[in-house]
Every structure is written in structure tokens, then in C-alpha cells.
Amino acid sequence: MVTIHDVAARAGVSPATVSRxxxxxxxxxxxxxxxxxxxxxYWPSAAAQSLKSGRTNTIGVVVPDITNPYFAAVVKGMESVTRTEPYRILLANSDESSEQEDDVLADLVRRVDGIILAPATEQDETPLHVRDADVPLVFVDRDLAGGERFDAVLVDNDGGGRQAAEHLLSLGHTRVAAISGTLDTTPGRLRREGFVGTLAKAGVEVPPEYDLVGDFKEHSGYQLTLSLLSLPEPPTAIFAANNLMTLGALKALHDMRIDIPGQISLIGFDDLDTGPLLRPPLTVVDRPMFEQGVLAMRLLLRRLDPGDGGGLASRVVLDTKLIERASTAPPGGHPSPARTRKTRSR
Amino acid sequence: MVTIHDVAARAGVSPATVSRxxxxxxxxxxxxxxxxxxxxxYWPSAAAQSLKSGRTNTIGVVVPDITNPYFAAVVKGMESVTRTEPYRILLANSDESSEQEDDVLADLVRRVDGIILAPATEQDETPLHVRDADVPLVFVDRDLAGGERFDAVLVDNDGGGRQAAEHLLSLGHTRVAAISGTLDTTPGRLRREGFVGTLAKAGVEVPPEYDLVGDFKEHSGYQLTLSLLSLPEPPTAIFAANNLMTLGALKALHDMRIDIPGQISLIGFDDLDTGPLLRPPLTVVDRPMFEQGVLAMRLLLRRLDPGDGGGLASRVVLDTKLIERASTAPPGGHPSPARTRKTRSR
DNA sequence: CTCCAAACTGAAATCGATGTCAGTGATGAT
DNA sequence: ATCATCACTGACATCGATTTCAGTTTGGAG
Incomplete structure (x- = not known):
């Protein structure tokens, strides 16, 4: 390896001058x-520079699942910010597991200048260790019980659940099911509360057998939908808590040859690239993805700026937006007025 | 920050003993x-350890686009391997651009023990710099002109193109178009060659106006499909070079109200999570994704093993597999025998 | 031509952990 | 009790870059 001393010797100066x-x-x-x-x-040794300066120019990013298109887009947003900066991204998956998150964070705090985290559960203790290590921390997508002291970029999950409920109410649904994500994550809990709460206010109760809880993964969307279909009186509409669970629900409905929205309406949370191309095109509650990543990274870099001076935690909450497509319609199979379409049959 | 000296002082021993x-x-x-x-x-300082040992326990991963589900799956595969190792992943997007790849690699070589790269073009010179820096390098998905000296995990792109061609031939198509990815990437070039070459051997020529070249992004799939549709005599089948271009093609066909496969058959390269749920379910050439990531990371870690002893480059080539769904059918709109479906109309 | 301030330079200490080498202390055999 | 052996231990140099501090050089003014 060629060091600053080699350069200095060859140039006939001291290492100090080369450094300058x-x-x-x-x-x-x-x-x-x-x-x-x-x-x-010659290229300076990053390790030596880090040791001297105490900065690694590296940001740790921990997400539950990089193959979830939502998180992929968020990470890309973060990356677009670091591109013009000297920072790089150290990426890790927690697989929706607190233990894995734990392990990875313990390692990360020693290697990075700051961390962006989408925590596996609200009750997570680990981020407090991060706090101990004096590494700035920004939450994205998900929050922490008592996490108000940290910067965060979130969306109005409660409002998103409400939008979904209002949409189904406006179509006239009264037998409505929710398949939620883990309730000890902020999005899992709030989306369900916004949804169920809004229905309740309108006099529509969601009975326990319609109020199911999964884990944000496709398989649980599939399973829970099957169990809804096996009820003596299945719902006329289903709200799925994220993109993967919506996909699982869609697969289950296809497999059971259910007509959407003829027999059952389906509304999801988070849009997909393929959303408009699906059978049927999905009605979803959408939210900014790339932008969330950008904002989170900007927030973190601001904390890292030596001239920042601390200050209160910034909590950014973005709005969700309903995208009406063809997977929702009034109960009984009348096509949604938004689009005319043929009812499928087999 | 608490150092090994602090621990030593408190324990009443020397730093050397704590280190031991x-x-x-x-x-x-x-x-x-x-x-x-x-x-x-106390946690040991990663920077100090790196400086002393010369190892960073970090792997650089450079992909064209992390929001492409294929690369997301590949990265997840890599991550699943590093989870049980002391290694972490430094992730960067090249955005299909050689310049960005260049920049990021120059930075990465100083920070990582090894690099896994899906190069932006075959003519890329950068990886040679990487070689200069003595950082082990493994290619994934894409190869390099003259890259035989490097480890690589690839798929049989030529064979995949052939499978697509044979499938369309067996259905009786003779007016067949290809929308390819950048031809100076290995997959772009070989998929096209395998496809066009197989058709030619069967006596089916692909005229220049059917033989279009894009850039692996959704937008180019959309545009090229539109231009095919504007021809006086459009093709009866289209082969799209990757998942995103297939999606673009599908959108264009939908927007132009083309019946698939009634008027035009569509076959893609790379399956999608939503593949079976699309309108219509897509026929695609599939390949292992997660596994490619796993294999590439294993190859790299083997190189990093001090007991490895060099040895020749390992070049792993995986097979592709045709998945027949409903987006392909004989020309003239007869439904594929694989599934009965209603012809869409508006 | 002399002198002073400003501009630049180099030796050496430093960041935190590790490895070498020359010990020191304990253990067992005689 | 003495000595050889083995198991540990600590002082110190080291990894490569940065920064301080005490010079040295340069350019301009007088």
C-alpha cells in the first residue's frame, strides 16, 4: 500500500505538507x-482518516426488507442525497425482527456517523443504546414509543387509514375487514386505528373475525384473506395494511376465484409500480416514498453538520393520498363509477 | 469515547491484556x-481496528438500480450471507451510468475488503483500477469485456433469449420484435443475440424496425413499444429485455388499448412478484435472483479468506427457465391453451 | 541592504487497537 | 530450598493521516 510518506519522499517534502x-x-x-x-x-487510507478525525463518512441504514418496493424507493432517495456528498450508505435488513435489528445496530454504531432506522417494533429498546453511543439517529416510516426526542420522517398513517375507510363507506360497504400489520409497529397500529375508528364513527363495527393481524409480509396477507373467505359470511371489502399484504390478499382472492370488486373490494396501503397493471388495477392509499428517503437523509446530514448546534427533534409527517382504481366498487358488484369495466367470470 | 486504555485502567491491567x-x-x-x-x-473502535489489521469487514456492492426488484433480491441474497459473518454491505447505485460507477468505485476501494459489481457497460475500464487497488472483485448479473480473470455469477442470457424465441416460434409467430437493453452490457447484448439468432436459424428475420434498443429502464420499454405500434405493420409478438422494460411495454399496450395476447403477445425477461397478478399474467424467462446474490457473496468471501490462496477465477453460469402464463398466444388472438381467459374489449 | 510580517514547512505527538519482545510470577520437580 | 519451565503480563513500536508548534523562507517596506 502506498502511504502519505511514500508520496512525501518522492516529492521531496514532509508528510505534513502532503496532508495539507x-x-x-x-x-x-x-x-x-x-x-x-x-x-x-496514491489514495489516502480511509481507516487512518477515520481514526484521526473520528468520522467515517458512512451512514447506517436499517430497513425491515429491502425487497419491499417501498423501502427500496426510500433507500434510493437516501442514496440520491449522499451521491453529492462524501457519505456512503451501509445497508442492513432487520427482516422485521427486533433481535436482528439489535445485532446489526450494535455493530453499526461503531462504524457510522449516523443511522437511519425503520424500527421493527415500537417497543424497541435498541435505539436507546444508539443514543448512548452518541450516534445521531433518524427514524423513517416507523416511530418508537417515546421516540419523540429523535428526528423522524413519517406519514399520516392514521389519516391514511381514515381515507381508506371513508372511501369504502362512500361506496356503501358495511361488512368491512382489515388485515393489519404487526400492531407493535407504528404504521401497523395507526393504520388500523384510523381505519377501524373512522368506520366506528360512521356506525360500522368491525367484528373481531374481520379484524385480523399479520406481519406486513405477503404470506400473512394471503393467509388472513383465506381465513376471511372461509367465514360463513365473508366481508364485502378488505383493507390491507401494506403493499406486500395487499399482494398476498390479491393472490388469495385470485386463487379462490373471487371476483374483484364484484364479490369483494380490495384497497391497499402503498402503491406499486405494477398497481395500474394488475387484475384489477388496485385502489390504494399512496404516499411519497423516494421523498421520504431524501428528507430523512437531509435531516441526518443536518445533524452531522458541525455547525448545527443540536436543537429540537424535527418530526416531519407527510400526507397520504387515495388513488382510486378498479379494485373497489359498491358491494354487490356494481362497477365503480370511476371506470367502466367488465365483470370477470369463470 | 471510551477506549481500551480506559478499560485497562479500570481493570488494573495494561491495554495489551485487554486486547488479548x-x-x-x-x-x-x-x-x-x-x-x-x-x-x-466499551466497544472497540472499528477505525483503529481497520488501521491496524488492514481489513474493514465491509463489502462494497454496486448495482445499477436498487429499486429494480431483481437487484433488490440479489442484494438481499448477499445480505443473508453476511448476516452470519462479521461483514457489512456498503451499497451504491450506479444508475446505469459508467461515470457514477467510476466515482463510487474510486471511493469504495479505499473503504472495503472486496467489491461485488454489476457493471454499467461491458467496456468499463474502472474495474481495472479496482484490480490495481488489489481489492477482490466479483461480477454479478453482468460481465466485462476481458473480464474472464474475475470471479462472476451470471445467467445464461443467450439461452434465455433462445427460450423466448423458441416459445414464440412454437406458437407460430413470424412478425416478432425485440426491445433490448443497452447493447454494451452483457445481458443486453446476449439476450438479443440469443433471441434474434434463434429466430434467424428458424428462418424468421427480425427487420431493423422490429429490432429496437433501449436502456433497461421502464420508460424506454414504454417508448419503444409505442414506436412499434406506430408501424404500418406492427409485430404480433414482443420480447422485452428485462422486468422494467416489460412493465413499460405492458403499460404502452394498455394505453393503446391493445389486446394481449389477442393482438400482440408479450414475453419478458425476469419474473416479477406481481407477474401472475398482472393483466394478463406475464409469460417470462425467469432466473434465480436471491441465489445469485448468495453465490456472489460466497465467492467473494472465499477470496477474502486468508487461507484461500488465490486460484483461478470461478465463473458460475445459472440456467434460465421459461414460465408460461397468459401474455403469449398464437398470432391472431387464439387464446393460449394454458389458460382460458376472456378477450378484453372496450 | 536590513528588518518584519506573512506564508509556508517539518518534527513530533496523536487517534485507538494490536503484536512483539523482554520480562515477571507461578508451578512443579528435585 | 532451588531451579527450570510455562503461563501471563506490560512497555513500546506500529498502522497512516492529521495537527500543533516551533521554526524557516519569502516578499515587501523602509
């Missing part, structure tokens, strides 16, 4: 130094 | 040391 040159200070013999660097192909 | 304890050597006063570590909340 590298950092853009004015230096008498800059030509000789530049030449030596080029000829030797 | 950390590395699992036998030590007289291990209780006192363990207690000091716990009380002080």
Missing part, C-alpha cells in the same frame, strides 16, 4: 506532490 | 476486565 495539499491548503511544491500522487497512484 | 482478552486469549483477570467493559460500555 490534500486538504486544499496552499503549498509551495504542489506540482511535485501532484505528480508523485499520480505516479504512485 | 477481547480476542479470546486466556487472561488472568478476565472478570475484572469484563466488569470494566460492561460498566464503561
Amino acid at each position: 495539499f490534500l486538504r486544499g491548503q496552499r503549498v509551495r511544491s504542489y506540482e511535485a506532490i501532484q505528480a508523485a500522487i499520480d505516479e504512485l497512484g | 482478552f477481547l480476542r479470546g486469549q486466556r487472561v488472568r483477570s478476565y472478570e475484572a476486565i469484563q466488569a470494566a467493559i460492561d460498566e464503561l460500555g
Whole structure:
């Protein structure tokens, strides 16, 4: 490995001068130094720089599942911000598991300048360790019980649940089911509360057998939908708590040859690239994804700025938006007025 | 920050002894040391360890686009391997651009022990710099002109193109179009060659106006499909070079109210989670995704193993597999025998 | 030509952990 | 009680870059 000493020797100066040159200070013999660097192909050692400066120029990002298109988009948003900065992203999956999150965070705090986390559960204790380690922390997508002291970029999950409920109410549904994500995550809990609460206010109760809880993964969307279909009186509409569970629900409905929205309406949370191309095109509650990543990263970089001076936690809450497509319609199979379509039959 | 000296002082031993304890050597006063570590909340500095050992325990992963479900799955596969190892993943997007790849690699080589790369173009020079830096390099998905000296995990792109062609031939298509990815990437070039070559051998020529080249992004799939549709005599079947371009093609066909496969058959490369749920369910050439990530990471970790001893480059080539669904059918709109379905009309 | 301020330079200490090497202390045999 | 052996231990140098501090050089004014 070629070090700053090698460059210094070749250029006939001291390492200190080379170091100054590298950092853009004015230096008498800059030509000789530049030449030596080029000829030797010198690059400063990141480890040595970190040790001296205490900064790693690395941001840790922990998400439950990078193959979830939502998190992929969020991470891409973060990456678009770091591209023009000296920072890089250290990525880890927690797989929706607090233990894995724990392990990975313990390791991450030693390697990064800051962390962006979508915590596996609200009751998570780990982030407090992160706090101990004095590593700035920003939450994205999900919050923490007592996490108000941290920066966060969230969406109005409660409002999103409400939008879904209002949409189904406006279509005239009264037998409405919710398949929720883990209730000890903020999105899981709030989306359900917004949904069920709004229905209740309108006089529509969601009985326990319609009020099911899964884990944000496709398989649980599939299973819970099957169990809804096996009821003596299945619902006329289903609200699924995220993109993967919606997909699972859609698969289950297809497999059981249920007509959507003829027999059952389906509304999801989070849009998909393929949303408009599905059978039928999905009605969903949408939210900014890429932008959430951008905002979270900006918030973190601001904390990392030595001139920042601390300050209160910034809590950004973005709005959700209903996208009406063809998977929802009035109960009984009358097509939604939004689009005319043929009822499928087999 | 609490250092090994603090622990040593508290435990009444020398830093050297604490270091030995950390590395699992036998030590007289291990209780006192363990207690000091716990009380002080000590974690060794990753930067100092890297500087001393010359290893960062970090793997650089550079992909064109993390929001492409294929690459998301590949990265998840890699991550599943590093989980049980002390390694972490430094992730970067190249956005299908050689310049960005360049920038990011120059930075990465200083920070990581090894790199897994899906290069933006075959003519890329950058990886050679990586070689200069003595950082082990593994290719995934895409290869390099003259890259035979490097480990690689690839798929049989040529064979995949052939499978697509044979499928369309068996259905009786003769007016067949290809919308390819960038031809200076290995997959872009080979998928097209396998496809066009197989058709040619069967006596079916693909005229220039049917032989279009895009860039693996959804938008180009959309645009190229529109231009095919504007021809006086549009093709009866389209082969799209990757998942995103297939999606673009599907959108274009929907927007133009083309019946699939009634008027035009569509076959894609790479399956999607939503593949079976689309209108119509897509026929695709599928390949292992998660597994490719796993294999690439294993290959790299093997190189990193001090006991490895170099050896020749391992080049793994996986097979593709045709998944027949409902987006392909004989020309003229006869439904595929695989599934009965209603012809859409508006 | 002399002198002073400003601009630049290099030796050396430092960041935190590790590995070497020359011990020190304990153990067992005689 | 003495000595050889073995198991540990601590002082110190080291990894590569940065920063301080005490110079040295340069340029301009007088």
C-alpha cells in the first residue's frame, strides 16, 4: 500500500505538507506532490482518516426488507442525497425482527456517523443504546414509543387509514375487514386505528373475525384473506395494511376465484409500480416514498453538520393520498363509477 | 469515547491484556476486565481496528438500480450471507451510468475488503483500477469485456433469449420484435443475440424496425413499444429485455388499448412478484435472483479468506427457465391453451 | 541592504487497537 | 530450598493521516 510518506519522499517534502495539499491548503511544491500522487497512484487510507478525525463518512441504514418496493424507493432517495456528498450508505435488513435489528445496530454504531432506522417494533429498546453511543439517529416510516426526542420522517398513517375507510363507506360497504400489520409497529397500529375508528364513527363495527393481524409480509396477507373467505359470511371489502399484504390478499382472492370488486373490494396501503397493471388495477392509499428517503437523509446530514448546534427533534409527517382504481366498487358488484369495466367470470 | 486504555485502567491491567482478552486469549483477570467493559460500555473502535489489521469487514456492492426488484433480491441474497459473518454491505447505485460507477468505485476501494459489481457497460475500464487497488472483485448479473480473470455469477442470457424465441416460434409467430437493453452490457447484448439468432436459424428475420434498443429502464420499454405500434405493420409478438422494460411495454399496450395476447403477445425477461397478478399474467424467462446474490457473496468471501490462496477465477453460469402464463398466444388472438381467459374489449 | 510580517514547512505527538519482545510470577520437580 | 519451565503480563513500536508548534523562507517596506 502506498502511504502519505511514500508520496512525501518522492516529492521531496514532509508528510505534513502532503496532508495539507490534500486538504486544499496552499503549498509551495504542489506540482511535485501532484505528480508523485499520480505516479504512485496514491489514495489516502480511509481507516487512518477515520481514526484521526473520528468520522467515517458512512451512514447506517436499517430497513425491515429491502425487497419491499417501498423501502427500496426510500433507500434510493437516501442514496440520491449522499451521491453529492462524501457519505456512503451501509445497508442492513432487520427482516422485521427486533433481535436482528439489535445485532446489526450494535455493530453499526461503531462504524457510522449516523443511522437511519425503520424500527421493527415500537417497543424497541435498541435505539436507546444508539443514543448512548452518541450516534445521531433518524427514524423513517416507523416511530418508537417515546421516540419523540429523535428526528423522524413519517406519514399520516392514521389519516391514511381514515381515507381508506371513508372511501369504502362512500361506496356503501358495511361488512368491512382489515388485515393489519404487526400492531407493535407504528404504521401497523395507526393504520388500523384510523381505519377501524373512522368506520366506528360512521356506525360500522368491525367484528373481531374481520379484524385480523399479520406481519406486513405477503404470506400473512394471503393467509388472513383465506381465513376471511372461509367465514360463513365473508366481508364485502378488505383493507390491507401494506403493499406486500395487499399482494398476498390479491393472490388469495385470485386463487379462490373471487371476483374483484364484484364479490369483494380490495384497497391497499402503498402503491406499486405494477398497481395500474394488475387484475384489477388496485385502489390504494399512496404516499411519497423516494421523498421520504431524501428528507430523512437531509435531516441526518443536518445533524452531522458541525455547525448545527443540536436543537429540537424535527418530526416531519407527510400526507397520504387515495388513488382510486378498479379494485373497489359498491358491494354487490356494481362497477365503480370511476371506470367502466367488465365483470370477470369463470 | 471510551477506549481500551480506559478499560485497562479500570481493570488494573495494561491495554495489551485487554486486547488479548477481547480476542479470546486466556487472561488472568478476565472478570475484572469484563466488569470494566460492561460498566464503561466499551466497544472497540472499528477505525483503529481497520488501521491496524488492514481489513474493514465491509463489502462494497454496486448495482445499477436498487429499486429494480431483481437487484433488490440479489442484494438481499448477499445480505443473508453476511448476516452470519462479521461483514457489512456498503451499497451504491450506479444508475446505469459508467461515470457514477467510476466515482463510487474510486471511493469504495479505499473503504472495503472486496467489491461485488454489476457493471454499467461491458467496456468499463474502472474495474481495472479496482484490480490495481488489489481489492477482490466479483461480477454479478453482468460481465466485462476481458473480464474472464474475475470471479462472476451470471445467467445464461443467450439461452434465455433462445427460450423466448423458441416459445414464440412454437406458437407460430413470424412478425416478432425485440426491445433490448443497452447493447454494451452483457445481458443486453446476449439476450438479443440469443433471441434474434434463434429466430434467424428458424428462418424468421427480425427487420431493423422490429429490432429496437433501449436502456433497461421502464420508460424506454414504454417508448419503444409505442414506436412499434406506430408501424404500418406492427409485430404480433414482443420480447422485452428485462422486468422494467416489460412493465413499460405492458403499460404502452394498455394505453393503446391493445389486446394481449389477442393482438400482440408479450414475453419478458425476469419474473416479477406481481407477474401472475398482472393483466394478463406475464409469460417470462425467469432466473434465480436471491441465489445469485448468495453465490456472489460466497465467492467473494472465499477470496477474502486468508487461507484461500488465490486460484483461478470461478465463473458460475445459472440456467434460465421459461414460465408460461397468459401474455403469449398464437398470432391472431387464439387464446393460449394454458389458460382460458376472456378477450378484453372496450 | 536590513528588518518584519506573512506564508509556508517539518518534527513530533496523536487517534485507538494490536503484536512483539523482554520480562515477571507461578508451578512443579528435585 | 532451588531451579527450570510455562503461563501471563506490560512497555513500546506500529498502522497512516492529521495537527500543533516551533521554526524557516519569502516578499515587501523602509
